Amino acid sequence: AEITEKLEEVLMIWIKQIRQVLVESEQMRREADYIGPSAELEHWKSRMLSFNSLLDEIKSSRVKKIISILQAARSKTLKQWKELDGNITIAANEAKDNVRYLYTLDKFFGLFDKVSPATMMEHVPSLMNTVCMIYCTSPYYNTSECMTSLLLKITNQIINTCKTYLCEG
16 A cells, blocks of 8 residues: 555656646747747647657556556556546647648748749748648648648748848849
8 A cells, every 4th residue: 555655656757847848838828929930830740749759758668567467456546647648649730740741831931931032932832832732631730820820930930031032132
């Protein structure tokens, strides 16, 4: 019984830490007005790495042993643990999926850094088609928040390209 209590304490600490990670990941990002769309991809890549490493930790043999001991002891803390485990899996899948979709836009962002406004405008229709494809097919990225954030960053990139062209021209 004493071992079970100690393990429950450890599990509750993990639960608290994981909840904190989830809460922080859901908070609004404060970003500079001029930030381009590459930042969106970087954000999701970093989030994917965080949640994947958290998943690796949860699936480690050390954690599995503790969970199996607590299952044998019919611990009440496991209900919260299972819910969090599921939430981490969802967050990891979301990040992985968003990275996969945003990579389809990456070629445009590199291109927009180096071209004139006229050349850039030739690529805008295919860029917007790709954004539309993401909106229509992504299971996670098709929210108005995600799309608004992405389109704002694309607009910033277009403005930055035009500013650079005017200042250097």
